Amino acid sequence: GAGVSQSPSNKVTEKGKDVELRCDPISGHTALYWYRQSLGQGLEFLIYFQGNSAPDKSGLPSDRFSAERTGGSVSTLTIQRTQQEDSAVYLCASSRRTGQVNEQFFGPGTRLTVL
Amino acid sequence: SQQGEEDPQALSIQEGENATMNCSYKTSINNLQWYRQNSGRGLVHLILIRSNEREKHSGRLRVTLDTSKKSSSLLITASRAADTASYFCATDAGSGGYNKLIFGAGTRLAVHP
Numbered sequence: 001g002a003g004v005s006q007s008p009s010n011k012v013t014e015k016g017k018d019v020e021l022r023c024d025p026i027s028g029h030t031a032l033y034w035y036r037q038s039l040g041q042g043l044e045f046l047i048y049f050q051g052n053s054a055p056d057k058s059g060l061p062s063d064r065f066s067a068e069r070t071g072g073s074v075s076t077l078t079i080q081r082t083q084q085e086d087s088a089v090y091l092c093a094s095s096r097r098t099g100q101v102n103e104q105f106f107g108p109g110t111r112l113t114v115l
Numbered sequence: 116s117q118q119g120e121e122d123p124q125a126l127s128i129q130e131g132e133n134a135t136m137n138c139s140y141k142t143s144i145n146n147l148q149w150y151r152q153n154s155g156r157g158l159v160h161l162i163l164i165r166s167n168e169r170e171k172h173s174g175r176l177r178v179t180l181d182t183s184k185k186s187s188s189l190l191i192t193a194s195r196a197a198d199t200a201s202y203f204c205a206t207d208a209g210s211g212g213y214n215k216l217i218f219g220a221g222t223r224l225a226v227h228p
Binding site: 004033035041042043044045048056058059089091093102103104105106107108109 | 146148150156157158159160163203205207214215216217218219220221
């Protein structure tokens with residue numbers, strides 16, 4: 001079946017502009033996660049959504065970052081007034097509940113470059 | 116902040132050799148997972164080991180977990196050039212099946228033909 005998809009695959013923007021990154025999770029997966037990966041680094045947790053519960057926003061680095069998940073499916077990560085340090089690959093993942101196991105399925109990521 | 120730390124940061128071996136990567140973490144966990152990443156894009160789940168398990172196998176992969184030392188290792192046997200990738204450990208410290216994963220910085224593995 002279809003995996004997690006993300007768009008755009010690449011985004012180049014100017015400092016100060018707003019950007020929106022989109023994630024389509026696997027159908028039926030009720031949990032959705034956003035991570036950020038800087039060059040040569042591991043993944044940094046940003047935010048996750050679980051069903052209708054309030055999202056865990058504990059990883060968002062500043063109030064310029066926000067995310068929504070509409071209808072329990074598609075999610076949009078918005079970065080306002082982008083800065084050069086926001087340049088990274090933004091990865092989305094989804095999972096479904098299988099007991100205590102949390103295997104996450106990742107999308108291909110959006111590479112954001114802020115000039 | 117990152118929970119896991121992998122070592123080595125980079126590993127270069129010949130095809131047919133075994134590759135061992137280690138991961139250490141800081142807090143109690145529910146399970147630990149290993150992921151593989153090609154070319155800096157999407158990650159692929161490889162194997163999960165629960166906190167009450169000590170060893171697990173999947174094909175050419177062998178994972179061990181020592182909760183007393185807060186460490187895990189991933190062994191890839193009989194490596195192939197196609198195994199060239201970055202490998203990350205990720206810890207799940209929560210309960211209930213939906214939790215953020217805390218990733219280490221990864222080990223870059225290069226397997227030479």
